[in-house]
Amino acid sequence: xxxxxxxxxxxxxxxxxxxxxxxxxxxxxxxxxxxxxxxxxxxxxxxxxxxxxxxxxxxxxxxxxxxxxxxxxxxxxxxxxxxxxxxxxxxxxxxxxxxxxxxxxxxxxxxxxxxxxxxxxxxxxxxxxxxxxxxxxxxxxxxxxxxxxxxxxxxxxxxxxxxxxxxxxxxxxxxxxxxxxxxxxxxxxxxxxxxxxxxxxxxxxxxxxxxxxxxxxxxxxxxxxxxxxxxxxxxxxxxxxxxxxxxxxxxxxxxxxxxxxxxxxxxxxxxxxxxxxxxxxxxxxxxxxxxxxxxxxxxxxxxxxxxxxxxxxxxxxxxxxxxxxxxxxxxxxxxxxxxxxxxxxxxxxxxxxxxxxxxxxxxxxxxxxxxxxxxxxxxxxxxxxxxxxxxxxxx
Amino acid sequence: xxxxxxxxxxxxxxxxxxxxxxxxxxxxxxxxxxxxxxxxxxxxxxxxxxxxxxxxxxxxxxxxxxxxxxxxxxxxxxxxxxxxxxxxxxxxxxxxxxxxxxxxxxxxxxxxxxxxxxxxxxxxxxxxxxxxxxxxxxxxxxxxxxxxxxxxxxxxxxxxxxxxxxxxxxxxxxxxxxxxxxxxxxxxxxxxxxxxxxxxxxxxxxxxxxxxxxxxxxxxxxxxxxxxxxxxxxxxxxxxxxxxxxxxxxxxxxxxxxxxxxxxxxxxxxxxxxxxxxxxxxxxxxxxxxxxxxxxxxxxxxxxxxxxxxxxxxxxxxxxxxxxxxxxxxxxxxxxxxxxxxxxxxxxxxxxxxxxxxxxxxxxxxxxxxxxxxxxxxxxxxxxxxxxxxxxxxxxxxxxxxxxxxxxxxxxxxxxxxxxxxxxxxxxxxxxxxxxxxxxxxxxxxxxxxxxxxxxxx
Numbered sequence: 001x002x003x004x005x006x007x008x009x010x011x012x013x014x015x016x017x018x019x020x021x022x023x024x025x026x027x028x029x030x031x032x033x034x035x036x037x038x039x040x041x042x043x044x045x046x047x048x049x050x051x052x053x054x055x056x057x058x059x060x061x062x063x064x065x066x067x068x069x070x071x072x073x074x075x076x077x078x079x080x081x082x083x084x085x086x087x088x089x090x091x092x093x094x095x096x097x098x099x100x101x102x103x104x105x106x107x108x109x110x111x112x113x114x115x116x117x118x119x120x121x122x123x124x125x126x127x128x129x130x131x132x133x134x135x136x137x138x139x140x141x142x143x144x145x146x147x148x149x150x151x152x153x154x155x156x157x158x159x160x161x162x163x164x165x166x167x168x169x170x171x172x173x174x175x176x177x178x179x180x181x182x183x184x185x186x187x188x189x190x191x192x193x194x195x196x197x198x199x200x201x202x203x204x205x206x207x208x209x210x211x212x213x214x215x216x217x218x219x220x221x222x223x224x225x226x227x228x229x230x231x232x233x234x235x236x237x238x239x240x241x242x243x244x245x246x247x248x249x250x251x252x253x254x255x256x257x258x259x260x261x262x263x264x265x266x267x268x269x270x271x272x273x274x275x276x277x278x279x280x281x282x283x284x285x286x287x288x289x290x291x292x293x294x295x296x297x298x299x300x301x302x303x304x305x306x307x308x309x310x311x312x313x314x315x316x317x318x319x320x321x322x323x324x325x326x327x328x329x330x331x332x333x334x335x336x337x338x339x340x341x342x343x344x345x346x347x348x349x350x351x352x353x354x355x356x357x358x359x360x361x362x363x364x365x366x367x368x369x370x371x372x373x374x375x376x377x378x379x380x381x382x383x384x385x386x387x388x389x390x391x392x393x394x395x
Numbered sequence: 396x397x398x399x400x401x402x403x404x405x406x407x408x409x410x411x412x413x414x415x416x417x418x419x420x421x422x423x424x425x426x427x428x429x430x431x432x433x434x435x436x437x438x439x440x441x442x443x444x445x446x447x448x449x450x451x452x453x454x455x456x457x458x459x460x461x462x463x464x465x466x467x468x469x470x471x472x473x474x475x476x477x478x479x480x481x482x483x484x485x486x487x488x489x490x491x492x493x494x495x496x497x498x499x500x501x502x503x504x505x506x507x508x509x510x511x512x513x514x515x516x517x518x519x520x521x522x523x524x525x526x527x528x529x530x531x532x533x534x535x536x537x538x539x540x541x542x543x544x545x546x547x548x549x550x551x552x553x554x555x556x557x558x559x560x561x562x563x564x565x566x567x568x569x570x571x572x573x574x575x576x577x578x579x580x581x582x583x584x585x586x587x588x589x590x591x592x593x594x595x596x597x598x599x600x601x602x603x604x605x606x607x608x609x610x611x612x613x614x615x616x617x618x619x620x621x622x623x624x625x626x627x628x629x630x631x632x633x634x635x636x637x638x639x640x641x642x643x644x645x646x647x648x649x650x651x652x653x654x655x656x657x658x659x660x661x662x663x664x665x666x667x668x669x670x671x672x673x674x675x676x677x678x679x680x681x682x683x684x685x686x687x688x689x690x691x692x693x694x695x696x697x698x699x700x701x702x703x704x705x706x707x708x709x710x711x712x713x714x715x716x717x718x719x720x721x722x723x724x725x726x727x728x729x730x731x732x733x734x735x736x737x738x739x740x741x742x743x744x745x746x747x748x749x750x751x752x753x754x755x756x757x758x759x760x761x762x763x764x765x766x767x768x769x770x771x772x773x774x775x776x777x778x779x780x781x782x783x784x785x786x787x788x789x790x791x792x793x794x795x796x797x798x799x800x801x802x803x804x805x806x807x808x809x810x811x812x813x814x815x816x817x818x819x820x821x822x823x824x825x826x827x828x829x830x831x832x833x834x835x836x837x838x839x840x841x842x843x844x845x846x847x848x849x850x851x852x853x
Contacts, residue, residue: 119718120717120718123718124716124718127716175753179701182705183705186705186709190716199718201713201716201717202649202713203648203649203650203651203709203710203713204649204650204652204653205649206709207650207653259628259632259652259653260652260653263632263649263651263652263653264649266636266640267636267639267640267647267648267649267651267652268649270550270640271640271641271642271647273642273647275717275719
């Protein structure tokens with residue numbers, strides 16, 4: 001493995017991992033203090049942080065499955081990053097455990113007194129109760145992990161010995177995997193986020209979260225690609241045409257997210273029904289409106305304009321700026337989805353909102369760096385790799 | 396792009412630019428086959444039904460249809476949505492797959508685009524004639540500055556629809572025609588009859604195939620592809636808004652926009668398949684429209700079919716989850732009400748049938764794909780019927796509930812548009828090349844138009 005031209009830069013990854021670990025652990029200790037001082041706020045902040053990290057790992061898994069379905073050079077050059085990111089899902093599952101202790105701080109349906117006095121919550125209780133919630137979350141995390149591991153194992157097999165038919169077997173995992181992924185994200189997003197609001201519902205919610213996760217996965221992958229290029233790994237591999245395709249995909253995902261967001265807003269705003277409009281009423285008034293505008297500008301308008309430019313998309317150094325912005329905005333979007341339910345009518349950002357994501361993301365990054373170091377940075381035996389790496393005259 | 400060995404090729408081996416040109420232009424320049432006359436006659440006869448219905452409708456207005464309060468939108472709107480949805484596959488193939496550099500699109504894009512145009516023409520009949528007094532429609536649809544100071548409701552998606560659909564028709568027509576120009580020049584040069592020479596010559600707009608012409612051509616088609624791409628999404632999104640911004644249970648669901656777009660692509664690919672399979676057979680074009688094309692279209696149908704199934708599922712779940720009486724009754728009525736059998740049939744057609752496409756054996760069977768594509772076409776028609784009619788006929792007030800039965804004039808209008816569509820389709824396959832000749836030549840020489848196309852885009 002050491003002779004391979006695509007060996008991972010182990011020393012650099014170790015530094016990255018160590019930094020992640022130290023920063024994550026420090027932020028974790030501070031957050032733990034917050035758990036003692038203000039448990040309700042801790043769980044609220046922790047939920048957003050968890051869903052954010054989950055989105056990065058799951059987005060990577062979804063993009064890798066999409067690549068197995070569609071083929072294309074763009075996917076081969078980032079496949080190992082996506083795989084390393086999706087192999088962290090067992091750790092993400094571990095991150096879910098603290099949530100289970102804070103359900104009554106988070107969800108109206110987990111509070112027996114509220115359920116007793118609310119007809120709709122009583123109606124939902126057969127589905128929305130702490131036991132069934134835990135079972136569903138566990139099943140979701142388990143199935144996502146199974147699909148991630150299955151793909152990763154086949155990829156490892158391909159590294160060990162080139163065998164015909166491995167590609168097809170990966171497709172056979174990815175096709176149902178993508179369908180199951182979308183279904184489970186829908187279930188999990190209703191559970192984790194939508195049910196924070198006791199009565200509100202929106203049918204597009206799951207799709208909206210799927211679109212957001214695709215952005216998370218792609219933005220993170222681009223940042224890692226820039227890191228690898230800077231460290232001299234994958235020298236001469238990542239050509240402008242690959243970066244261009246990745247930039248186009250990031251643009252497409254950003255547009256999809258905005259499309260889902262606008263559809264949801266326009267339909268609910270036009271209908272103006274009492275059981276639906278509350279969601280936007282909470283998010284457009286009392287300071288939250290500023291955050292809504294910020295979201296529209298920096299989760300869509302600004303990156304959109306930059307991502308239209310061909311020069312911008314062909315340069316990984318520039319593209320990484322958009323990716324960094326979008327990765328940050330992913331957290332803002334999830335914060336915007338969750339927090340107004342706790343503080344309606346008053347914009348509120350607690351210091352725990354900042355330390356918890358740093359803690360989880362730092363620890364997660366350490367695990368990711370370790371995983372990325374275990375394999376060659378390119379699937380060397382993939383039959384399509386030679387074509388993917390060809391240098392075009394106009395490349 | 397993929398070096399997958401077990402995949403069928405996009406073009407059978409052994410073709411040169413000359414043989415490709417011979418084979419495709421022969422379809423147009425040879426003597427008209429007898430089956431064409433039979434097919435065209437039947438379609439044209441059916442189209443007469445449309446004109447008779449329109450004549451009657453102009454005199455007696457929409458009262459000849461089965462619509463009445465509470466069901467003011469009947470199968471006229473079902474048919475509109477069905478036709479406009481079918482068109483989307485053509486635009487997806489010609490614009491999005493061009494930008495995505497999918498070489499396999501080459502041989503099916505021409506007639507898929509033609510299908511788009513004719514489907515939009517059929518759809519337009521319904522929106523135009525369901526307005527009742529069509530001579531007044533101009534001033535409640537188009538915002539022109541009149542002395543009465545009357546303006547359309549700009550906040551209504553029905554108004555946006557006018558713009559969305561007319562833009563769609565314009566861009567599709569331009570895209571299709573620009574794509575035809577080099578081939579029209581080929582036909583001009585190969586025609587033996589003076590009439591053909593002059594007609595094709597005028598349509599070719601002085602095309603000489605110089606480097607400058609090609610450069611302009613490629614720029615124009617990329618710009619049009621870029622313009623057409625958002626239309627694939629926007630047209631059916633606005634159509635879904637027609638329903639979703641209202642507060643009728645069964646219409647007012649936030650999932651509608653993506654679910655409608657997926658449904659449109661689903662039905663569009665089904666229609667492309669329904670047309671392509673007989674077409675390649677009768678013209679012997681199996682070497683150009685290969686199993687690879689049919690398999691890829693089958694996969695797209697499976698994927699979009701799953702999205703549509705997701706839409707049905709999420710509607711059921713949210714109706715339950717909402718705890719809203721009206722939402723719950725809507726679902727109850729949809730499944731167990733008087734139109735429940737249509738809902739069941741819809742599940743069989745749209746959810747169960749495409750699952751067979753998971754099997755490679757089915758994706759390799761031309762006959763199997765043909766049947767599935769027809770069933771999906773029927774299923775998508777039923778879907779719109781379920782959405783429109785069962786949501787309207789029993790809404791908030793039980794005292795105003797009612798039933799809807801289409802009259803024979805509803806059906807004759809629908810059959811008439813089928814006649815119009817197929818008449819135009821028959822004329823198209825007889826007088827214009829059904830497959831893009833110059834792009835197929837490009838494939839045989841390895842000069843890949845899409846590869847370049849991808850490089851020029853912004």
